[in-house]
Amino acid sequence: MRRRGILAAVVLVSVLVAGNLLAYAHNAQADLSAAHRFSLAPETGALAKRVRSSLRIIAFLNVSGPAARDARFLLARYHELNRRISSTVLDPDANPGEARRYGISKYSTVVLTYRGRRVDAPQVDELDISTAILRLVRGGTRTVCVLTGHGEPSLDDDSPDGLASVGQILAHNAYQVRTLDLTVGVSPSVPRDCAAVLVLGARDPLGPAEVATLTAYARDAGRLMVVASSLSTADPNPLVNPWGVRFVGGLVVDPQRSEGADPGNVVIEDLPSASPVDDGVSRLQFPAGGGLLVDRNLRDGLTVEPLAVTSGGSWVESQPDKEIRFDAGDIPGPVVVATASDDSRVEATGEQRIPGGGPRIVRTRVFVTGSDTWLTNRFLDKLGNRRFFVNALGWLTQEEQLLAKTAQAQADDRPLPLTAERQARILVLTVGVVPGLILAAGVGARLVGRRVRRRRHP
Amino acid sequence: MRQSLTIAARDLRATYLSAFGLGCTAAFAALSGVLLVFDLRGNQARLDLWFSALFVALAVLAALLTLRSFAEEERTGTLELLLTSPVRLWQVAVGKLLGVGGVLVVVAAATVACPLLVAGMGDPDPGAILTGYVGFFLVGLGFLAVGLAVSAATSSPLVSAAGTAAALAALWLGGVLAGGLGGRPHVVLQYLSPANHVTGFLRGTLGVTDVAYFGSMVVAGLAAAVAVLRSRR
Amino acid sequence: MRRGGALALCLLALTGCARRSTSPPGLRQLAAGPPSIYTSIRVSVGPQSADVPAELQKSLAPLLITRRLGAPRNPAIFGLDRPQARLSYAPKDGPSFEVLVGSLNFDRHFLYAQRPQANVVFLVPADTLRPVLALAGLELPPPG
Numbered sequence: 001m002r003r004r005g006i007l008a009a010v011v012l013v014s015v016l017v018a019g020n021l022l023a024y025a026h027n028a029q030a031d032l033s034a035a036h037r038f039s040l041a042p043e044t045g046a047l048a049k050r051v052r053s054s055l056r057i058i059a060f061l062n063v064s065g066p067a068a069r070d071a072r073f074l075l076a077r078y079h080e081l082n083r084r085i086s087s088t089v090l091d092p093d094a095n096p097g098e099a100r101r102y103g104i105s106k107y108s109t110v111v112l113t114y115r116g117r118r119v120d121a122p123q124v125d126e127l128d129i130s131t132a133i134l135r136l137v138r139g140g141t142r143t144v145c146v147l148t149g150h151g152e153p154s155l156d157d158d159s160p161d162g163l164a165s166v167g168q169i170l171a172h173n174a175y176q177v178r179t180l181d182l183t184v185g186v187s188p189s190v191p192r193d194c195a196a197v198l199v200l201g202a203r204d205p206l207g208p209a210e211v212a213t214l215t216a217y218a219r220d221a222g223r224l225m226v227v228a229s230s231l232s233t234a235d236p237n238p239l240v241n242p243w244g245v246r247f248v249g250g251l252v253v254d255p256q257r258s259e260g261a262d263p264g265n266v267v268i269e270d271l272p273s274a275s276p277v278d279d280g281v282s283r284l285q286f287p288a289g290g291g292l293l294v295d296r297n298l299r300d301g302l303t304v305e306p307l308a309v310t311s312g313g314s315w316v317e318s319q320p321d322k323e324i325r326f327d328a329g330d331i332p333g334p335v336v337v338a339t340a341s342d343d344s345r346v347e348a349t350g351e352q353r354i355p356g357g358g359p360r361i362v363r364t365r366v367f368v369t370g371s372d373t374w375l376t377n378r379f380l381d382k383l384g385n386r387r388f389f390v391n392a393l394g395w396l397t398q399e400e401q402l403l404a405k406t407a408q409a410q411a412d413d414r415p416l417p418l419t420a421e422r423q424a425r426i427l428v429l430t431v432g433v434v435p436g437l438i439l440a441a442g443v444g445a446r447l448v449g450r451r452v453r454r455r456r457h458p
Numbered sequence: 459m460r461q462s463l464t465i466a467a468r469d470l471r472a473t474y475l476s477a478f479g480l481g482c483t484a485a486f487a488a489l490s491g492v493l494l495v496f497d498l499r500g501n502q503a504r505l506d507l508w509f510s511a512l513f514v515a516l517a518v519l520a521a522l523l524t525l526r527s528f529a530e531e532e533r534t535g536t537l538e539l540l541l542t543s544p545v546r547l548w549q550v551a552v553g554k555l556l557g558v559g560g561v562l563v564v565v566a567a568a569t570v571a572c573p574l575l576v577a578g579m580g581d582p583d584p585g586a587i588l589t590g591y592v593g594f595f596l597v598g599l600g601f602l603a604v605g606l607a608v609s610a611a612t613s614s615p616l617v618s619a620a621g622t623a624a625a626l627a628a629l630w631l632g633g634v635l636a637g638g639l640g641g642r643p644h645v646v647l648q649y650l651s652p653a654n655h656v657t658g659f660l661r662g663t664l665g666v667t668d669v670a671y672f673g674s675m676v677v678a679g680l681a682a683a684v685a686v687l688r689s690r691r
Numbered sequence: 692m693r694r695g696g697a698l699a700l701c702l703l704a705l706t707g708c709a710r711r712s713t714s715p716p717g718l719r720q721l722a723a724g725p726p727s728i729y730t731s732i733r734v735s736v737g738p739q740s741a742d743v744p745a746e747l748q749k750s751l752a753p754l755l756i757t758r759r760l761g762a763p764r765n766p767a768i769f770g771l772d773r774p775q776a777r778l779s780y781a782p783k784d785g786p787s788f789e790v791l792v793g794s795l796n797f798d799r800h801f802l803y804a805q806r807p808q809a810n811v812v813f814l815v816p817a818d819t820l821r822p823v824l825a826l827a828g829l830e831l832p833p834p835g
Contacts, residue, residue: 005688009685012677013678016674016677016678019670020671023666023667023669023671027667029663029665029666030663032585032586032589032662033583033585033663034584034585034586060797063644092796093758093796093797093814095768096796096797099796100797104798414503414504414580415502416502416503416579416580417501418501422579423495426491426494426495427492429491430487430490430494430571431492433571434487434488434568435487435568436484438484438487439481439484442479644761
């Protein structure tokens with residue numbers, strides 16, 4: 001009897017231990033928090049699916065702190081997305097040999113290895129780890145060239161009118177940024193390793209030689225982003241006309257769809273294209289923008305898509321410094337404010353992938369917007385602007401899933417000032433009323449019970 | 459199962475027909491209100507600290523509720539009647555757990571005024587409140603099962619309550635001690651501590667590991683209670 | 692009723708203790724202090740040794756630890772199989788004891804240290820021991 005009891009206890013403990021081990025190994029989570037704060041972004045999910053063989057993540061952390069617990073939680077989410085992604089949290093103090101082997105010199109370093117390559121992430125954070133995975137899966141970083149020399153806002157500028165947020169997106173998508181100044185040098189050219197050239201808000205006109213260089217680059221399977229502005233003297237037309245787009249300038253106003261009292265702070269709700277640039281974008285905020293005209297029949301092989309269009313009640317105001325009112329000289333809406341041009345053509349020679357050469361397909365992509373303000377730090381996080389920029393970048397460089405999300409907000413801000421009145425209300429209700437009701441209910445039930453018993457047994 | 463439900467219903471009725479049950483429920487409701495005021499001092503409409511404090515208070519509640527389950531019955535002489543009746547020991551244990559579990563439901567209902575008040579004044583995360591209450595039940599049932607095992611082992615309600623509190627404190631503190639150890643003992647002690655399985659409930663997530671942990675606590679507590687009762691029969 | 696009240700108070704006190712004790716333990720000591728309880732404290736690095744002057748003894752007694760790492764499976768990884776230095780404490784009352792000083796940790800902010808035959812390894816701030824080890828000719832590299 002006793003032996004059976006001991007055996008039953010052993011079996012039970014074994015079952016419980018096995019069950020818990022299994023649960024620990026496959027720790028699935030249901031995230032019911034607001035905005036699923038503790039779940040990974042959809043882009044991370046898509047990125048994780050691109051991992052085709054074993055990817056190992058080692059996070060070097062103090063294992064007795066809460067950071068290690070959070071790290072295990074986050075890394076377990078990656079494993080749920082793709083079983084090929086495995087992770088370990090190692091204490092560099094308790095494992096000095098491993099720390100030395102990986103050359104770790106500070107806590108929170110994350111080492112990722114995949115197919116013989118290694119990338120380090122500076123901290124255990126979804127964005128940093130996903131960026132590292134992107135670099136591993138891609139096989140390295142790619143270079144994006146940003147035109148300078150014409151008063152463009154800087155990617156290091158974190159003032160409201162700067163482009164630091166754009167710089168961060170490029171960094172988090174494992175792009176190396178190279179500034180491109182075509183105003184210096186004898187015969188400057190666009191470097192061959194530029195995955196795309198970004199012309200972001202030039203304030204001064206581009207010289208004829210620069211335009212010629214950039215046009216030649218674009219014609220040779222180049223990828224160009226031209227973010228123009230009516231507020232500058234730089235005329236983007238020489239750059240964009242060959243690709244079926246004409247910048248008409250002026251100021252796009254939409255009294256029916258604008259933010260605040262400024263009709264020039266336009267909210268775009270029509271994104272009619274099936275282009276991947278419009279994917280996941282439902283609204284945009286395009287302040288102080290000029291209009292674009294689209295010529296779809298410029299030549300065969302050239303496709304020009306209007307990506308963002310204002311409402312029927314909008315127009316391009318030709319004299320914005322005077323009264324904002326539709327009159328002669330203004331261009332009636334709907335107005336196109338963003339376009340994507342895709343030009344595919346066959347050239348007789350130039351194919352390098354097969355011996356003997358032969359004809360090659362040349363594909364040019366050009367993304368144009370009539371406003372540059374939407375990209376500034378002040379406006380990039382308005383509505384779908386960030387997503388729109390990331391999509392455009394991905395479309396230009398032919399990358400599938402780039403990371404648009406900012407660092408996941410772990411701090412969940414829900415202000416509730418605890419005034420004296422609120423405090424009193426809480427205490428009266430929870431310490432007075434509710435317990436009072438419970439006790440009263442109990443007393444009442446006893447009295448009723450007593451009365452019933454007296455009636456039964458008088 | 460019917461016998462278990464009968465035992466549960468009887469215990470639940472007895473608890474709320476006595477001043478003890480009403481007093482415990484009213485006191486816990488009042489405590490939850492006081493804890494809410496302290497935990498809202500961060501000026502945020504968040505209930506994670508409040509739930510965290512309630513989980514600790516559940517240990518006290520479990521010790522108090524389970525002292526009546528077996529120890530008190532033995533002291534008053536009714537346990538022998540129960541154990542000699544044609545009911546299996548596991549049915550008795552499950553019935554006792556369901557009985558105190560019913561009290562837990564009433565106590566939880568008594569605390570609902572707190573999140574409702576916060577929702578009326580601010581914008582708390584409803585998902586985190588839901589998982590907080592799921593955690594409340596899981597943690598509560600786990601602690602109650604431990605309390606039942608201790609209660610079955612003694613005829614003194616005082617020893618039962620103190621023993622339950624000591625057992626739960628030991629489990630909880632094991633996680634703290636683990637910080638000073640390394641290797642496997644560290645991992646095991648950390649895993650065994652309830653403190654390491656409540657974070658998900660507080661932030662709005664439900665994890666398989668945490669549910670498995672508290673489920674195991676319930677099963678282990680019930681099995682221990684049955685084993686102790688069998689040895690005393 | 693009275694018994695129940697006393698019981699509830701005891702249990703609440705226990706809960707309070709449990710709650711407080713979930714915060715991390717404070718610093719602990721590898722060697723007790725103050726310096727006045729010792730006749731001498733010496734540092735040895737290989738054949739070289741030196742008495743630790745009074746102004747440096749304050750940082751060695753008590754010798755505070757930053758972290759406790761538990762029992763090592765292989766002391767060699769902490770440089771404790773052949774410690775690079777030894778601190779010898781001679782208390783006025785009681786037997787002398789030693790503290791073994793191993794290698795620097797990964798970021799060179801801490802040193803591994805242990806009492807001989809003890810089953811626990813500790814981390815001691817390198818800044819605390821740097822001037823002491825220099826007395827016996829051991830120059831520690833700066834932190835990473």
